[in-house]
Amino acid sequence: MATEDSQFSKNEVSGSFDRLANYYAGERGQSPWFQAQRKIVLEMLGSEKGRLLDIGCAAGAEFEPLLHRGFEIVGIDYSPEMLRLAKERCNSSGSVQLCRADAEALPFPDASFDHVICLGVFEYLSTYERSLGEIHRVLRPGGLVILSLPTRISLDRVSNKLLTTTAVPLWRMIKKLIGKRTLGQRVGRRWNRCNPWKVPAQLRKHGLSPQQSAYSGFLLFPLGHLWPAAEFRLFTMLERFSKSRILGWTLSQYLIAARKS
Numbered sequence: 368m369a370t371e372d373s374q375f376s377k378n379e380v381s382g383s384f385d386r387l388a389n390y391y392a393g394e395r396g397q398s399p400w401f402q403a404q405r406k407i408v409l410e411m412l413g414s415e416k417g418r419l420l421d422i423g424c425a426a427g428a429e430f431e432p433l434l435h436r437g438f439e440i441v442g443i444d445y446s447p448e449m450l451r452l453a454k455e456r457c458n459s460s461g462s463v464q465l466c467r468a469d470a471e472a473l474p475f476p477d478a479s480f481d482h483v484i485c486l487g488v489f490e491y492l493s494t495y496e497r498s499l500g501e502i503h504r505v506l507r508p509g510g511l512v513i514l515s516l517p518t519r520i521s522l523d524r525v526s527n528k529l530l531t532t533t534a535v536p537l538w539r540m541i542k543k544l545i546g547k548r549t550l551g552q553r554v555g556r557r558w559n560r561c562n563p564w565k566v567p568a569q570l571r572k573h574g575l576s577p578q579q580s581a582y583s584g585f586l587l588f589p590l591g592h593l594w595p596a597a598e599f600r601l602f603t604m605l606e607r608f609s610k611s612r613i614l615g616w617t618l619s620q621y622l623i624a625a626r627k628s
Contacts, residue, residue: 377445377469380491384446388426392452396428403606404515404583404620405429408484411513411579411624412436417481420505422470422498423488427453427463434462441480443468471497478507486515490558499573506627512575516561518582518621563621575625582608582615583622 384391395401409432416437421429424442426449433440440463444450450465457463468474470488483502489495502512567577583606609615 381445381447384425384444385448388446388448388452391428391449392426392456396426399603400584401428403609404486404622405432407581407583407609407622408486408513408515409433409436411581411622412482412511415482415511418479420473420475420480420483422473422483422485422502424453424465425449425487427456429484429486430457430460430463434460438462438482440464441466441475443470443473445469471501473501473505475505477504480505481507481510483510483512484514485512489514490517490560492559494559495561495569496573499569499575503573503575503627508627510627511578511624512627513622513624514566515583515620515622516563516566517558517619518563518616519560520563520616561621563616566621566623567625570623570625574628576628578624578626580621580623581610582618582620584619 405428408429417439419433419438419440421433421440421442424430424440424444425446427442430440430442430453434457440457442450442453442463442465444453444465445467447467450467453465457465466474470485471492483506485498485502489498492498506512563580563582567580570577606618609618
């Protein structure tokens, strides 16, 4: 996760994910949004094999299909509760090792992994640079890294930003006038989202050659809160365009695979 001078402190992120651990161990793994993203990751891995580092493994919802493909997995996370539940999930497997570690200071030797996946981690860092440097260091030459990053250009982000700058301030003012307490800003509100068109250059800077990319996960704020069934229907319709340069940008996650030169 993050180091002390990153977007969030380690304890802030770890505590947030400790509280979400049961959700990640159960409901999230069954979510169509997560399953769609996992499907893209498996497609990007193709026929690759070997030792795989899963940075931000959470409760291990992606372990089963990776093990089925014959990968030896090392999963790291900064949340102790996530790691506890991941251990429960894969307790009978000798092909999974787990440890608490920092994405910006990986405790592994150079060129010690065939592949790396990192889903839902970079948004908690103030900069992607240190983690990309560490990923390059621990990857063997020719190894593949797959990243998943929330984007700044999705319909969900645009609609959220529009309401945040219009309706939300008005609602806060009303609550203040009637004496209701306003909650502090949540971790997820300050994500370090990516500009998809800039990510390939960042990867090349760190010796990682982009291979393919895709988008995933249609969300539209506040439709998911007001009419979840409608949002799901739109997700089902738009997910088929995940690799489209024209419609893909409407989706909330940007996935990219790159190979170490």
